């Protein structure tokens with residue numbers, strides 16, 4: 001038991017603690033539904049870095065009925081990418097916040113080569129940039145996304161088959177109504193996957209040549225994926 005604790009400490013905790021003061025930027029790559037969001041939330045907690053999801057920022061704008069939210073929704077509901085001009089302004093204004101000084105976890109950004117180039121041009125030279133690509137076959141993605149449900153009141157996530165609520169359509173946590181995101185229907189998911197393969201997947205090559213890229217099998221259990229992600233970040237940034 002003690003040996004296991006020491007092993008855990010030396011492989012996971014010490015390398016993370018050894019990361020020096022230059023910013024750590026984690027870029028989560030992977031298709032919609034590959035688990036980027038789930039992993040980003042955990043990594044954010046464990047590494048104490050803010051989780052920045054462009055999809056969440058758009059949904060927040062939509063909830064508040066801002067012109068940006070209304071404009072973005074026109075693209076999101078059809079599974080299209082929101083134009084770069086809207087994404088970049090919103091993201092860079094978020095990155096001005098003080099809480100990003102030590103780094104951050106990007107979820108859903110960049111999604112195109114021009115977005116990645118714009119980001120690269122703005123990052124400090126000594127930042128440690130790690131790209132983690134969660135690899136999940138398309139068939140599994142479609143099953144995962146079309147079964148996804150979210151509580152309209154508290155945002156708790158469910159899956160109709162894999163993580164159903166106790167009572168159909170009702171949130172276990174707060175009794176709120178469960179609903180499907182407008183862009184989680186099969187028709188829209190197929191469009192999102194097409195765009196992912198055409199526009200976002202080439203980012204693996206981009207990061208392979210410019211940063212540290214790690215491919216992770218996203219069909220493994222969430223805790224295995226998380227452990228691998230932490231090890232990869234430690235490997236990439238501990239000597240930074």
Ligand code: AMP
Nearest residue numbers: 032054055076080081082087108109111
């Ligand atoms: P997500 O929550 O990351 O799946 O994003 C939901 C939707 O928001 C996407 O399908 C796009 O329509 C839009 N979106 C989010 N991030 C970006 C981005 N970086 N570039 C363009 N559109 C985005």
